[in-house]
Amino acid sequence: MTAQSTVFGKRREPHTVIIARGNSVSHFTVRPWIAALAGSVVAAITLGYFAATSYLVFRDDLIGAAIARQARMQHAYEDRISALRAQVDRITSRQLLDQQLMETKVTELLNRQSKLSERHGRLGPILEKANAEAAPEQAPLLQKRPDDRADAASGAPALAYASAANSAPFSLWATRDGNDPSESAADRADKLFVSINQSLRSIENEQITKISTLADDAYQTADQISDVLQDAGLPVDADFGKSAMGGPLIAIDNAQAFDTKVRELDVALDRLDRVKKQAKSLPIANPAPGLSISSTFGVRKDPILGTPALHSGMDFRAPMGSPASATAAGTVTSAGWNGGYGRMVEIDHGNGLATRFAHLSRIDVKEGDKVQIGDVVGLTGSSGRSTGPHLHYEVRRDGHAVDPLRFIKIGKKLSQLL
Incomplete structure (x- = not known):
């Protein structure tokens, strides 16, 4: 039984297509679903056509936009890379600068x-x-x-x-x-x-x-x-x-x-x-360290005659054979017997200064010898014009006798400085 379609309660007949060609006549019935299918196909083809046409029309614009977008992205990446590279260069430059600065300071x-x-x-x-x-x-x-x-x-x-x-x-x-x-x-x-x-x-x-x-x-x-x-x-x-x-x-x-x-x-x-x-070089040392003075320089009572006389030196109480030491460096100019001096040694110290050691019992140097301060020039005795063993010591300046005690006192003052 064929289904009948109705519209508003009325019976609707299916569409029939009649095709006449010469003496022949043919017809076929169009069903609703066939019509719907045909319409859908036509619509799809139409949409496809319009889509293809639009694509062909706007393809260049789309491609240009895509290229422009890629170019923008590429530029952005390049800018980022440049920034990073500049930062690396700055850091490297700072490190090099710091290294150079450190090397300079080192x-x-x-x-x-x-x-x-x-x-x-x-x-x-x-x-x-x-x-x-x-x-x-x-x-x-x-x-x-x-x-x-x-x-x-x-x-x-x-x-x-x-x-x-x-x-x-x-x-x-x-x-x-x-x-x-x-x-x-x-x-x-x-x-x-x-x-x-x-x-x-x-x-x-x-x-x-x-x-x-x-x-x-x-x-x-x-x-x-x-x-x-x-x-x-x-x-x-x-x-x-x-x-x-x-x-x-x-x-x-x-x-x-x-x-x-x-x-x-x-x-x-x-x-x-x-x-x-x-x-x-000056005769400022003591010729007989530790020995006492028995007679000083100047006018005194002569020990033999008892009359006033000039004593040209100073006498040290010294046992027989005590050493007599040079009071400064110099050259021996006389070493032998010399009248009232007895056995005597004379030393030239330069600058017009000379020293004499008299009444010696023995002489240990000879004329022309070089002596240094503290060298033993002889042994004390009582030779010559003497009343007993002692050391007669003189200091002469330009041939004139001066007080030896003044030189010895200078030597004591300078002993802490020489």
């Missing part, structure tokens, strides 16, 4: 360490010379102490820090105690270098101060010796002023100050050495 420290070592080498002989020139009670002050900072001038601290700075990365300093975590390694390195520089500068200043002190001590000692000799009317080289000063102001750096102070110390030590040699 080189500076090594140069300063080398200069300090060189200074220490120059100071060694000068300090030895200063110690040799120092008086006995001053020697401990001039000797290098075990903890003397001059020993540090050998550069060990600077070299140790410099070696660490030259071989260790910045991160090593980052772990040092007391560092601020917010500080960069370069900042910590700068602080370390500043500390080392301050230490080296302190050593340099201490070297200069010590040299100045030694020079002042040498000048002071030379002045004291000169004053004593001048007060006694003895010859002395006084070519250095004590208070005169002046001249233009010429600024100098630390290195020039060190060289200037070294030269000044050398001059001071040379002057001290010259003054000491001059003082030691």
Whole structure:
């Protein structure tokens, strides 16, 4: 039974298509679903056509947009890469700059360490010379102490820090105690270098101060010796002023100050050495240490005649055979019997000064011999015009007898300075 379609209660007949061609006539019935299918196919084809047409029309625009988007993305990536590369370059440049800065500072420290070592080498002989020139009670002050900072001038601290700075990365300093975590390694390195520089500068200043002190001590000692000799009317080289000063102001750096102070110390030590040699060339020693004086220089009652007479020397109570010592370096000009002097030795000390040792029991030198201070020239006795064993000692200046006691007193004053 064929289904009937109705519209509003009325019966609807299916559509029939009749096709006539000549004498032939054909027909077929169009069902609703066939019509719907055909409409769907037509609609799909139409939509496809319009879609293909639109694609063909807008394809270039779409492709251009896609290309533009890709170009924008590529540019963005390239900009990012450039930014990252610039950042890497900045970091690398900063690291190179920090490394160059550190190498420069390390080189500076090594140069300063080398200069300090060189200074220490120059100071060694000068300090030895200063110690040799120092008086006995001053020697401990001039000797290098075990903890003397001059020993540090050998550069060990600077070299140790410099070696660490030259071989260790910045991160090593980052772990040092007391560092601020917010500080960069370069900042910590700068602080370390500043500390080392301050230490080296302190050593340099201490070297200069010590040299100045030694020079002042040498000048002071030379002045004291000169004053004593001048007060006694003895010859002395006084070519250095004590208070005169002046001249233009010429600024100098630390290195020039060190060289200037070294030269000044050398001059001071040379002057001290010259003054000491001059003082030691004078007959200021005691010819008979530990023996008492029995007769002084000047007018006295002659021990044999009992009348007033000039005693041209001084007498020391001395047992027979006691040694008689030279009171300064010189040359023996006479060694033998000399009238009332008995056995006598005369020594020329230069500068018009000469000494005589009389009434000896034995002479141990001969004419022309070179003697040094403290050398035994003979043994005491009672030869010549004498009342008993003793040592007659004279000091003569330009051939005239002077009081020997004055020279012996000078020797006692200078004993702590020579």
